[in-house]
Amino acid sequence: MVKGSFKGRDVLSISDFSREDLLHILSVAGQLEKKPRPDLLKGKIMASLFFEPSTRTKLSFAASMIKLGGQVIGFADVRTTSVKKGETLWDTTKMVEAYSDVIVTRNDVEGAPRLMSEASSIPVVNAGDGANQHPTQTLLDLYTIQKEHGSFDGMTIGFVGDLKYGRTVHSLAVALSHFKCSMHFVAPAALKMPDSYITMLKEKGITVEETDDLDAACKHFDVLYMTRIQEERFPDPIEYQKYKSVYKIDKRVLELCKESVKIMHPLPRVGEIDPKIDETPNAIYFKQAANGIPVRQAILALVLGELE
Amino acid sequence: MTSKEKTLRIAAIKEGTVIDHIPADKIFTIIRVLRLDKASGSVSVATNLPSKLLGKKGVVKIAGRELTSLEAEEIALLAPEATLNIIKDYEVSEKRKVNLPEQISGFVDCMNPNCITNKQPVATRFSVKAGEKVRLKCDYCEREMGQKQIRIL
Numbered sequence: 306m307v308k309g310s311f312k313g314r315d316v317l318s319i320s321d322f323s324r325e326d327l328l329h330i331l332s333v334a335g336q337l338e339k340k341p342r343p344d345l346l347k348g349k350i351m352a353s354l355f356f357e358p359s360t361r362t363k364l365s366f367a368a369s370m371i372k373l374g375g376q377v378i379g380f381a382d383v384r385t386t387s388v389k390k391g392e393t394l395w396d397t398t399k400m401v402e403a404y405s406d407v408i409v410t411r412n413d414v415e416g417a418p419r420l421m422s423e424a425s426s427i428p429v430v431n432a433g434d435g436a437n438q439h440p441t442q443t444l445l446d447l448y449t450i451q452k453e454h455g456s457f458d459g460m461t462i463g464f465v466g467d468l469k470y471g472r473t474v475h476s477l478a479v480a481l482s483h484f485k486c487s488m489h490f491v492a493p494a495a496l497k498m499p500d501s502y503i504t505m506l507k508e509k510g511i512t513v514e515e516t517d518d519l520d521a522a523c524k525h526f527d528v529l530y531m532t533r534i535q536e537e538r539f540p541d542p543i544e545y546q547k548y549k550s551v552y553k554i555d556k557r558v559l560e561l562c563k564e565s566v567k568i569m570h571p572l573p574r575v576g577e578i579d580p581k582i583d584e585t586p587n588a589i590y591f592k593q594a595a596n597g598i599p600v601r602q603a604i605l606a607l608v609l610g611e612l613e
Numbered sequence: 614m615t616s617k618e619k620t621l622r623i624a625a626i627k628e629g630t631v632i633d634h635i636p637a638d639k640i641f642t643i644i645r646v647l648r649l650d651k652a653s654g655s656v657s658v659a660t661n662l663p664s665k666l667l668g669k670k671g672v673v674k675i676a677g678r679e680l681t682s683l684e685a686e687e688i689a690l691l692a693p694e695a696t697l698n699i700i701k702d703y704e705v706s707e708k709r710k711v712n713l714p715e716q717i718s719g720f721v722d723c724m725n726p727n728c729i730t731n732k733q734p735v736a737t738r739f740s741v742k743a744g745e746k747v748r749l750k751c752d753y754c755e756r757e758m759g760q761k762q763i764r765i766l
Contacts, residue, residue: 414727416754417753
């Protein structure tokens with residue numbers, strides 16, 4: 306691939322992107338948010354292949370494509386497809402490649418989007434693969450931080466909740482490792498950030514703190530990135546019950562934080578943020594979800610080669 | 614004891630390969646991986662031999678066979694300390710360390726049951742992270758495995 310060119314490029318893992326790549330996508334997203342381009346992807350078709358349920362990601366990709374003048378085909382229920390008859394993912398991809406210009410896919414099986422990218426000559430965008438990657442979520446998280454906080458350098462971000470299974474946390478930590486920021490990881494021991502990430506961050510010179518004490522740690526945060534304890538990742542429901550309410554952001558916790566703290570959440574939430582926080586200027590999680598549109602527009606326009 | 618005397622502790626071979634410095638607990642895995650139970654020539658195995666480097670080591674002598682590069686990669690994953698001695702006319706004609714490639718394909722299983730390589734007909738592929746301890750990173754699910762988790766297909 307020519308350096309700087311996104312045309313034809315797959316978006317599979319945040320690890321595939323350099324600091325310059327990330328900043329470029331954010332800059333294009335900013336341009337598209339300021340100046341909409343309703344005809345940019347006219348005549349282009351996005352295949353939306355969701356093998357696993359999704360609300361925000363699926364709808365925001367479809368809305369992004371339509372807002373740029375493109376069209377969307379696809380499925381959101383695998384039971385209505387030939388996959389149910391035993392068709393391989395490789396064969397499904399070869400077929401869809403002939404019908405569309407870009408594939409956006411989610412799968413609960415990890416690595417499935419990369420396999421599809423090997424079968425496909427058109428770009429494949431990973432919209433989440435199990436506990437592995439969700440790169441467009443990471444890009445919209447970065448876009449939100451940049452918009453709300455200004456820059457990444459010098460910032461302290463606190464990740465709170467399920468840091469073991471939370472793919473958004475893993476990917477965002479990798480992306481932020483390109484910048485000079487500090488990271489605090491707040492989780493019970495059983496759900497702590499995997500050692501491989503901690504080692505990688507330290508090797509890159511990032512200041513890393515690990516704790517299970519949210520009350521003590523939260524005063525340092527410029528950004529508090531809250532996550533849901535994900536029931537579907539727990540093999541044992543008793544284990545889930547033990548951890549599901551371990552941290553909750555409410556007015557009491559907010560009082561302990563910096564006045565300027567920004568609270569983010571990849572959503573959906575199931576009780577870990579008190580709805581009373583929604584009305585405070587600190588809550589930016591709905592803005593964060595809305596930022597999915599300019600960021601996904603930027604990704605689609607770049608990989609389709611309509612913007613450089 | 615001279616080097617030649619050491620080599621002769623188990624039957625000498627005229628042509629073939631001697632794999633030396635195998636950790637004693639890896640020797641039977643290596644026999645399985647190299648499918649030596651199906652070998653047509655003679656195979657001699659010794660284990661629990663004293664070793665300054667490993668404490669206890671194993672040695673395998675395979676008559677009439679040079680290892681393929683894939684087999685050498687398999688040994689490098691399981692026993693990075695091993696050395697290969699190519700024997701010609703009872704003498705060591707070449708002695709080399711096994712080297713890990715940057716990438717390995719097809720012969721190691723991904724430990725992640727939810728990896729696409731365990732769900733669909735696709736060959737596994739790993740990036741090798743060499744260091745003090747070998748680690749493999751699955752190119753598909755991106756999960757990392759330590760040496761104890763490596764399972765050869």
